[in-house]
Amino acid sequence: MFNFSTEQIEYEISGVKIGGQPGVNPTVGIPSIFFTGHSIVEDDRKGVFKKKRAEKLVNRLEKIKDETGIPYILDVVGNYPEALTSFVDWVADSTDVPFLLDGITADVRLPVAKHCSEVGLEERTIYNSISPDYTDEEIEVLTELNLKTCVLLTFDKRVMSASGRLDVVKNDLLPLAKRIGFEQFLVDTMVLDVPSIGTASKACYLVKDELGLPTGCGASNATTQWEKIRDDRDVYRSAHVAATISSVVLGADFVMYGPIGYAPWITWAIAAVDAFGAYQNRWEYRTRPAQGHPLTKIFR
Numbered sequence: 001m002f003n004f005s006t007e008q009i010e011y012e013i014s015g016v017k018i019g020g021q022p023g024v025n026p027t028v029g030i031p032s033i034f035f036t037g038h039s040i041v042e043d044d045r046k047g048v049f050k051k052k053r054a055e056k057l058v059n060r061l062e063k064i065k066d067e068t069g070i071p072y073i074l075d076v077v078g079n080y081p082e083a084l085t086s087f088v089d090w091v092a093d094s095t096d097v098p099f100l101l102d103g104i105t106a107d108v109r110l111p112v113a114k115h116c117s118e119v120g121l122e123e124r125t126i127y128n129s130i131s132p133d134y135t136d137e138e139i140e141v142l143t144e145l146n147l148k149t150c151v152l153l154t155f156d157k158r159v160m161s162a163s164g165r166l167d168v169v170k171n172d173l174l175p176l177a178k179r180i181g182f183e184q185f186l187v188d189t190m191v192l193d194v195p196s197i198g199t200a201s202k203a204c205y206l207v208k209d210e211l212g213l214p215t216g217c218g219a220s221n222a223t224t225q226w227e228k229i230r231d232d233r234d235v236y237r238s239a240h241v242a243a244t245i246s247s248v249v250l251g252a253d254f255v256m257y258g259p260i261g262y263a264p265w266i267t268w269a270i271a272a273v274d275a276f277g278a279y280q281n282r283w284e285y286r287t288r289p290a291q292g293h294p295l296t297k298i299f300r
Helices: 051-068 081-094 106-118 136-144 162-180 194-210 233-249 260-285
Strands: 010-013 016-019 028-033 041-043 074-078 099-103 125-130 149-153 184-188 215-217 254-259
Touching (some): 028 260, 051 081, 074 081, 099 106, 106 125, 125 184, 136 162, 149 162, 162 184, 194 215, 194 233, 233 260
Parallel strands (some): 074 099, 099 125, 125 149, 149 184, 184 215, 215 254
């Protein structure tokens, strides 16, 4: 593995540490819950869902975290404001972890962002996301809120290269997010399709190397649409693992690995890569892994 010469920024979001030099903090897993088609959702407009099944999924995630040392943030997805509010309220009441506010459009996200700010969830809420296609209304509303953390999404149809994604963050998104009033920034280097996973992973490295910001991406955006392998479970799982950990090898601080049901088989792969890298960096750079790091968990 390697170290970055640029000072690395580390945040603590509701008890979850994210960022820093490779080998210090574990990679944060970000599974999605209440997404379109999720079997626990009964009414995606009103936000009615099977609470006992949701509890089992989160409890299993906690168990996996204890076993592997991989912390998590929940990606809370919703297609309508009423539903997203319902999902967020349940996550806030049932867990202590931070969560991504992942409405499919700004019209969905903004009312729920206001709600989170009003009920005291601003420390746990991660606004997902600030992107190049923002609207003036979105910026105006967010400026009035007191949310602290946001995702910077590097999606720009005019910029497809890894270095171009760095430029989008550096020249556009980061200055904008600071003007809005955000204080903590997670960079999503944006996977567009399966081949672009390599580009997004390289962009993670470039952003950390120049800006020191916590970075990551979501390979599941592409692998779930990979028709050639989708019907063979074993092949799909192995390819999805490879796609997910490619960014971790290049220094990513978080991975959006898809449905929460993937946690039992994807988290161990993330933990293994973290442990291998931390062991190497401990010897070469005298890096000290954080307490509870996978290096101290998965080998004995």
